[in-house]
Amino acid sequence: MEDSRQSLAILLMTTCCLGTCGWAPRGWNSYDSMDGYSTMLNESSVLQIAAAQRSQLLYYGYDHLVLDAGWFWNITASAPHLDDFGRPLPDPERFPSSKGTNGLEILARQVHDKGLKFGVWFLRGIPVQAVKDKLRVYGTQYTADQIALPATQCSWDNMNYGINTSHPAAMYYYRSITDMFSSWGVDFVKADCFYGGEIHKDEVALFSQAISRTTRTMTLSYSPGNGANVITAQWLVDNGYADMYRITADTWDSWTGASGIAKQFPAAAAHAKLIGAGDTYPDLDLLPLGHLGHLSGVHSPPRSTRLTTVEQRTAMTLWCMARSPLMFGGKLPTDDLTLGLLTHKELLRLHEFSMGNRQVYQAGDAVVWHAVSTKPVTFVEHYVAFFNLAVDHSLTVAVNFTDLGLPSGELYSVIDAWDSSNLGLYKDTFSATVYARGSGLYRVIKDLTPFS
Numbered sequence: 504m505e506d507s508r509q510s511l512a513i514l515l516m517t518t519c520c521l522g523t524c525g526w527a528p529r530g531w532n533s534y535d536s537m538d539g540y541s542t543m544l545n546e547s548s549v550l551q552i553a554a555a556q557r558s559q560l561l562y563y564g565y566d567h568l569v570l571d572a573g574w575f576w577n578i579t580a581s582a583p584h585l586d587d588f589g590r591p592l593p594d595p596e597r598f599p600s601s602k603g604t605n606g607l608e609i610l611a612r613q614v615h616d617k618g619l620k621f622g623v624w625f626l627r628g629i630p631v632q633a634v635k636d637k638l639r640v641y642g643t644q645y646t647a648d649q650i651a652l653p654a655t656q657c658s659w660d661n662m663n664y665g666i667n668t669s670h671p672a673a674m675y676y677y678r679s680i681t682d683m684f685s686s687w688g689v690d691f692v693k694a695d696c697f698y699g700g701e702i703h704k705d706e707v708a709l710f711s712q713a714i715s716r717t718t719r720t721m722t723l724s725y726s727p728g729n730g731a732n733v734i735t736a737q738w739l740v741d742n743g744y745a746d747m748y749r750i751t752a753d754t755w756d757s758w759t760g761a762s763g764i765a766k767q768f769p770a771a772a773a774h775a776k777l778i779g780a781g782d783t784y785p786d787l788d789l790l791p792l793g794h795l796g797h798l799s800g801v802h803s804p805p806r807s808t809r810l811t812t813v814e815q816r817t818a819m820t821l822w823c824m825a826r827s828p829l830m831f832g833g834k835l836p837t838d839d840l841t842l843g844l845l846t847h848k849e850l851l852r853l854h855e856f857s858m859g860n861r862q863v864y865q866a867g868d869a870v871v872w873h874a875v876s877t878k879p880v881t882f883v884e885h886y887v888a889f890f891n892l893a894v895d896h897s898l899t900v901a902v903n904f905t906d907l908g909l910p911s912g913e914l915y916s917v918i919d920a921w922d923s924s925n926l927g928l929y930k931d932t933f934s935a936t937v938y939a940r941g942s943g944l945y946r947v948i949k950d951l952t953p954f955s
Contacts, residue, residue: 526855527747527784527828528691528722530567530620531556535755535789535832536805538797539573539624545597546610555835557617563846564855565831567691567722568614569622574598574607582632583662588641589633589676590683591625611688622691622722623684627706628656628663629676641679645672655703657696659729668705677706677713685719693724698739698748700730711744722746724786724828733773740780747784747828750774754788755802756795756809758894758940764810764818765892765940768870771825772862778826779858786828790818793833793841808833812840816921817890817942819844823854824872824888824944849920849944852878853886863907868893869900869937873907876946885909885947886920891937900943901934907947920944 531552537544553568575591577584584592593601593610600609611621633647640647650672655665666673684692692714697707707725714723725739725748739745750770755762767787774785792815796805810818822829831837831845844850856878863871870890875883885907889900905911917926917933921944935943 525782526564527786527826528567528724529560529563529565529829530569530622530691530831531560531565531835532567532569532571532622532693532789532830532832533574534571534624535791535795535802536793536834538800538802539571540576540578541573541798542578542597543798544570544573546600549610550613552835553614553617553619555837556619559836559842560831560845561618563851565829565845566618567620567622567830569624569691569693569830570607571624571693572626572695574623583630585630585633585638587638588679589630589636589638589647590641590680591630606683606687607689608687615688620690620722621688622693623689624693624695625680625684626657626660626663627694627696627703627710628652628665630663631661634664640672640676642675643672645670645675647676650676658701660696665703666706666709668709674709674713677710678716681710681713681717681721684721685717689719689721691722691724693726695726697727698725698731698735699727700732702735702738704738707739707744708742711742725749726786727752731770733777736774736777736785740777740783743781745783747786749788750785751788754791756791758810758814764814764821767818767821768865768890768892771821771827772865775825775861778860784826784828786830787822787825789830789832790822790845791832792818792844793831793837795833808841811940813938813941815841815844817940819847819850820888820942820944821872821890823850824857824860824874824886826854826857826860829854847921849923849946852876853920853944857886863902869898871900871902873902882949887933887945887947889935889937889943889945891939891941893939895939897936897938897941899934900937901932903932904929904947905931909947913949916948918946918948920946 575583577594584594595602614621634651637646637648650670651664652667653664723746725745727749731750757763797803857874860874863873872888874886891898914928
C-alpha cells in the first residue's frame with residue numbers, strides 16, 4: 504500500500520513539474536529545526552529527513568526538501584566554504600559526498616531517488632571572503648572585488664557584499680551560481696535579502712534571469728528578511744521574477760510578537776489579490792509545527808512547538824485559506840498530531856482547489872475569510888473561515904451569505920470542514936463561537952445530494 508501511494512505521489516510531482524499543478528509548493532525546510540551553521544545539518548541527517556518525508560508526507564504533495572542557510576558553512580574554519588570562483592560549496596566535513604568536484608550533486612540525486620525535489624538557500628551578492636581574496640569570476644578575467652558593492656550589503660547578514668549590476672561580470676557571477684545549482688540537480692532556490700524593505704531590483708532582475716536561462720526548471724522563492732509589502736510583491740509578479748515570495752518576517756512558534764502567528768493575518772489579507780497571479784504565490788513562511796529549535800542561539804532550545812493545539816489549527820487554516828506555500832519547519836519524522844494537521848484532507852483540498860480567496864472583513868478580533876471551491880462540477884461550494892485573534896476570550900463570529908455572493912432567502916447546508924459534521928441548514932447568515940486564538944473552517948453548500 505505504501506509503495507503504491509508513493510508511486511502516485513511521484514506521478515503527481517511529475518505532473519506538477521509540467522506546470523499543471525495549480526497550487527503553491529509544499530515541502531520541508533531545515534531552518535526551524537536544524538541549525539545550518541552547526542553539525543545538526545549534515546548529509547546523514549538530511550538523508551534521514553528525506554526517508555521520513557517520503558514515508559510521511561510525499562503522498563500529500565510535500566515534495567520539496569530544502570537546505571536553508573548554512574549548508575555551505577565550514578564549521579572548523581568558521582567561514583563559508585568557497586570554490587576558486589567565490590561560489591558557495593557544501594562543507595565537506597558535514598557532506599562527505601561533496602568532496603572533489605561533486606558539490607551537492609550526489610546528495611541531490613539521493614533525494615531525487617526518494618521522489619523528492621531538492622532545494623538550497625542563497626544569499627544575495629558575492630562573499631566578502633571572495634572579495635578579500637580577489638577570486639576570479641567564472642567565465643571572465645574580472646575578480647570579485649571589481650563587482651562588489653559593500654554599501655549594498657544585506658542589513659542583517661554580513662557574509663556577502665551586494666553586486667554592481669552595471670559591471671559586465673555581474674551577470675556572469677549570478678549565472679555561474681545558477682548554472683552550478685542546475686548541474687547539481689537543484690529544483691528549488693530560496694533567494695534571500697533580494698527584495699522587501701531593502702529591495703534591490705537590479706539584482707532581483709539579474710538573478711531571476713539567471714535562473715530562467717538554465718537548462719533545469721527551478722522554483723524561485725524570494726525571502727525578504729524584513730519589510731515585505733504589496734508594492735514590491737506586485738512588482739515581482741508583474742515582471743515574472745518569482746514563483747513564490749515571502750510577505751512576512753520569519754514566523755516562529757508564538758502567537759504574539761514580530762514573529763507570531765497573529766502578525767500573518769494583515770499580511771495575508773493585503774496580498775490576497777495576488778494569490779495565484781501568474782501562477783505565483785504569497786508566502787507566509789514556514790509552518791512552525793512539530794519539534795523545532797536549535798542547540799544554541801536565538802532559536803534555541805530544541806523543543807516541541809510552543810503553539811497550542813488551537814493555535815496550530817488556526818495557523819494551518821490561515822495558510823491553506825490564503826493558499827500560501829506549505830513548507831513544514833519541524834523535525835521529521837513528526838508526531839501524529841502534527842502529521843494530522845499537515846495532511847488533513849479538507850485543508851489540502853482547500854489549498855489545492857479554491858479561488859477568489861479573500862478576507863471578507865475584520866471587526867476587532869473577529870476575522871472572516873471566504874473562497875470558492877473549484878473541485879465540484881455539478882454545484883457550487885464555498886469555504887468560510889472564522890478566526891478569533893483575541894488572546895484570552897471567545898467570540899461569536901458571523902457572516903452574511905450575501906457577502907459571499909450568495910442570494911438571500913435560500914437555505915444552505917453548513918459542514919464543519921475539520922470533522923465533516925453537518926451543522927444544519929442556515930438562511931441568510933451563519934455564526935459560531937470561536938475560542939481565543941482559534942478558528943473554524945466550514946463548507947457552505949446549496950445542495951447536499953452529491954454527498955448522500
